Structures are given as C-alpha cells and as structure tokens.
Amino acid sequence: MGVFLDRARRIADEVFFPAANAVDARGVVPGSHFDLLAEEGFYALAAPAEIGGPGLELPEIVAVLETLVGGCLSTTFTWMQHHGVVLALSSTPSADLREQHLAAALKGETRFGVAFAGAIPPVPRLRAERVDGGFRLHGEAPFVSGWGNIDFLQVSARDGDQVINGLVEPAAGRTLRVEGLDLVAAQATSTVRLEFDGYELPADQVVGETTHAEMPAGQVVGSRLNGCLACGLTGRIIRLLEELGDTGRAAKLRAELDEVRRRLDAGLADADLLYPARAAASELAHRAAGVLVAATGSASVLRANHPQRLAREAVFTLIAAGRPQTKAALLDLLVP
Numbered sequence: 001m002g003v004f005l006d007r008a009r010r011i012a013d014e015v016f017f018p019a020a021n022a023v024d025a026r027g028v029v030p031g032s033h034f035d036l037l038a039e040e041g042f043y044a045l046a047a048p049a050e051i052g053g054p055g056l057e058l059p060e061i062v063a064v065l066e067t068l069v070g071g072c073l074s075t076t077f078t079w080m081q082h083h084g085v086v087l088a089l090s091s092t093p094s095a096d097l098r099e100q101h102l103a104a105a106l107k108g109e110t111r112f113g114v115a116f117a118g119a120i121p122p123v124p125r126l127r128a129e130r131v132d133g134g135f136r137l138h139g140e141a142p143f144v145s146g147w148g149n150i151d152f153l154q155v156s157a158r159d160g161d162q163v164i165n166g167l168v169e170p171a172a173g174r175t176l177r178v179e180g181l182d183l184v185a186a187q188a189t190s191t192v193r194l195e196f197d198g199y200e201l202p203a204d205q206v207v208g209e210t211t212h213a214e215m216p217a218g219q220v221v222g223s224r225l226n227g228c229l230a231c232g233l234t235g236r237i238i239r240l241l242e243e244l245g246d247t248g249r250a251a252k253l254r255a256e257l258d259e260v261r262r263r264l265d266a267g268l269a270d271a272d273l274l275y276p277a278r279a280a281a282s283e284l285a286h287r288a289a290g291v292l293v294a295a296t297g298s299a300s301v302l303r304a305n306h307p308q309r310l311a312r313e314a315v316f317t318l319i320a321a322g323r324p325q326t327k328a329a330l331l332d333l334l335v336p
Contacts, residue, residue: 002056002060004041004042004045004054004056004060004064005060005063005064005067007040007041007042008042008063008064008067008068009067011036011037011040011068011071012067012068012070012071012072013071015033015036015071016033016068016071016072016075016076017070017071017072017236019033019072020071020072020073020074020306020309021303021304021305021306021309023072023074023075023188024074024185024186024187024188024309025303026188027187027188028188028190029072029074029075029078029149029188029189029190031149033072033075034075034078034079034108034111034149035108037075037079037108038107038108038109039108041054042064042079042108043079043082043086043105043106043107043108043111044086044106044107044108045061045064045083046061046083046086046087047083047086047087047090047106048090051090051102051106052102052103052106053086053106058221058224058268061225062224062225062228062261065080065225065228065232066228066231066232066235067232067235068232069228069229069231069232069233069236070232070233070235070236070239071236073186073229073232073233073313073316074186074187074188074189075188076229076232077145077186077189077229077320078113078145078146078149078188078189078190080225080226081112081113081114081145081146081150082105082108082111082112082113082150084114084154084222085105085112085113085114085152085154085207086102086105086106086112088154088165088207088208089101089102089105089207090102091208092207092208093208094204094206094207094208096204097167097204097205097207101152101167110151110152111146111149111150111151111152112150112151112152112153112154113144113145113146113147113149113150113152113153113154113170114144114153114154114156115141115144115153115154115155115156115194116154116155116156116165117141117142117143118139118140118141118142118155118156118157118158119156119157119158119163119212119215120215124139124157124158125139125140125141125142126138126139126140126141126155126156126157126158126196127139127157127158127159128157128158128159128162128164128201129159130159133202133203134200134201134202134203134204134205134206135157135159135164135166135200135201135203135206136198136199136200136201137155137157137196137198137199137200137201138196138197138198138199139157139195139196140193140194140195140196141155141193141194141196142193143181143191143193144191144192144193144194145189145190145191146189146190147170147178147180147190147191147192148170148190149190150170151170152167152168152169152170153167153168153169153170154166154167154168154207155167155168155201156215157196157201158212161211161212161213162209162210162211162212163209163210163211163212163215164201164206164209165206165207165208165209165210166201166205166206166207167205167207168199168201168205174197175196175197175198175199175200176194176195176196176197176199177194177195177197178192178193178194178195179192179193179194179195180192181193183316184312184315184316185309185312185313185315185316186313186316186320216271220267220268220271220274221268222321223267223271223274223278223321223323224264224265224267224268224274226278226320226321227260227264227277227278227281229285229316229317229320229321230260230278230281230282230284230285230314230317231257231260231261231264231281231285233285233288233289233310233313233314233317234253234257234260234281234284234285234288235257236310237253237285237288237289237291237292237310238250238253238254238257238288240292240306240307240310241253241291241292241295244295244296246295249291249295253284253288253291256284257284260277260280260281260284263276263277263280264277264278264281275323275325275326275329276325276326276329278322278323278326278329279326279327279329279330279332279333280329280333281317282314282317282318282326282330283318283330283333283334285314285317286314286315286317286318288314289307289310289311289313289314290311292307292310292311293307293308293311318330
C-alpha cells in the first residue's frame with residue numbers, strides 16, 4: 001500500500017510485538033519505541049503535504065494505525081494523541097505557536113498529548129474562566145495518556161458554549177494536581193487524572209477556540225481512527241489463530257473484520273452510523289480475544305503469553321475514547 005505501511009509492518013512484527021508482554025508487565029513504554037517512530041517519520045503521519053507531512057490518504061493512515069496497534073497497543077495509543085495537536089497547530093490563528101512548535105512536532109522532536117474529555121459533556125468537567133491575559137482552568141481532565149512521555153499537553157476546557165484549546169506543560173504544581181491511574185490493561189500508556197485549580201493558561205498558549213456544538217463534528221475523523229484500536233487487535237488475533245492452525249475460525253473473523261472496517265468508513269459521512277460501527281469493532285475484538293484464549297488453552301492465562309494481554313486490551317477498547325452512543329450500541333450488542 002505504501003512505504004509507511006511497509007515500515008509499520010516491520011516495526012510491529014520485529015520490535016513492538018516481541019516486546020509487548022514485557023511492556024505490559026513493566027507498565028512503561030521504552031523511550032526507544034517512540035524514538036523509532038520519530039526516526040521513521042511517523043510523528044508526521046497524519047500531516048498534509050502542504051505543512052511538511054507525507055500527505056497520506058485516510059485508508060493508508062488507518063492501515064498503518066491498525067498495524068502498529070497489532071504490535072503494541074500501549075505505544076500506539078500514546079503516540080496517536082500527537083496527531084490531533086499537529087493538525088491543530090497547522091490551522092491555529094497563532095503564527096507564533098505554529099512557528100514555535102509545528103516543525104519540531106512533525107519530526108517528533110516535540111511530542112504532544114491531548115486532554116479533551118473534560119470539555120465534551122453538556123455539563124463540562126473542565127471549565128475555562130476568561131481573565132486578563134488569558135484563562136484560569138478549573139475542574140478535571142479524567143483520562144490523560146502519555147504523562148512523562150510528552151513535552152506539551154493540549155487541553156480543552158469550556159467557557160460557556162466556547163471550547164478553549166490551549167497548550168499546557170505537563171508538570172504537577174500548586175494549581176495542577178496529578179493522580180496516577182492503575183489500569184488493568186494498557187498501563188504503559190501512563191494515563192493520569194488531572195485536577196486544575198485556577199491553573200493559568202496564557203492567551204499566547206491558546207491554539208484555538210470553537211463552539212461546543214461544533215466539537216463533535218470536528219471529532220468524526222478522530223473517532224474513526226480510534227476504531228483502529230479494536231481492528232488492530234483483531235487483526236493480530238487472527239494471525240495468531242492462523243499460527244495455531246485454526247484457519248477456519250480465523251477466516252470467519254477476518255470476514256467480520258472487513259465488514260466492520262466498511263461500516264467504520266461509512267461512518268465518516270454519517271455519525272449516526274459511526275457509533276454503532278465503533279461498538280461492533282470493539283465487540284468483535286472482545287469476542288475474538290475470547291476465541292484466542294479458548295483455542296490456546298490453559299497457556300493463554302500465563303502472563304508470559306500473548307492471549308491474556310490481548311484479552312485485557314480488548315476490554316480496554318470497549319471504553320477507550322467512547323461516547324454515550326457507542327456505549328448504548330455496545331450494550332445492545334453484548335445483551336441483545
């Protein structure tokens with residue numbers, strides 16, 4: 001499909017997957033994983049050509065993400081957050097921020113995370129109070145990944161109906177408290193909860209503003225890409241079933257995976273189709289992981305083997321970057 005996909009397959013099969021159980025057990029992604037992605041140009045993956053990126057079409061980006069997830073979900077999920085900030089920097093009205101960060105972001109020399117969940121609910125969990133010189137942030141960002149592996153965090157907070165997106169240095173302090181979270185899967189994503197208590201966000205660190213009503217429309221592509229988590233896991237599970245000689249079940253799961261991908265792509269044009277497709281992707285990963293556990297037998301529950309980790313990571317996809325509509329569709333699938 002392209003040079004990036006070839007690179008992704010090599011990295012996933014030769015570096016990420018062989019180390020995935022050790023990464024899971026230690027709860028830390030090696031810095032060398034992120035350095036390798038930077039060296040191979042992957043921090044610019046989603047950037048259009050006009051800003052210095054490779055200008056890939058969405059299908060190739062999707063294929064690359066699925067491939068890398070099938071190597072190591074924790075590494076890929078953490079790295080994925082970076083790309084939303086790259087695109088935000090490319091369109092920011094702040095020429096200073098673009099000049100300061102964009103070139104380094106494309107090279108992976110400066111690495112970014114995101115924290116937008118606090119601005120999404122009708123009653124926001126993270127608020128921005130407009131003051132002289134910028135904003136004060138109050139509330140929480142409940143799940144923030146990459147803590148300790150990123151240089152800046154793009155935080156989204158609500159000022160009435162406006163969503164303020166600004167860059168924050170990821171360092172605890174008097175007005176920013178950090179609580180580490182103990183996850184049953186993907187612990188190596190270094191996910192934390194942040195509590196803001198009057199944290200000062202200067203105006204010159206604001207990447208942009210949008211309305212709360214416009215926010216979901218702007219996240220459609222991101223939601224499609226998050227579907228790569230479940231699809232990437234299922235793809236790896238299918239390969240492991242084939243290695244076990246269970247080609248019949250592998251073929252049936254592959255056909256289901258192709259249909260889920262088709263539905264996810266259709267959801268790009270209709271968000272009402274996207275949420276049930278996201279649910280179907282995670283339900284398939286969850287079920288496929290169960291098949292792999294059963295097919296492998298008692299060895300599947302040993303921490304040294306892949307099935308137990310993939311089963312836990314499939315559970316992670318049931319809730320990662322979820323929305324109420326996805327949750328409702330999932331529950332209907334799990335208990336019709």
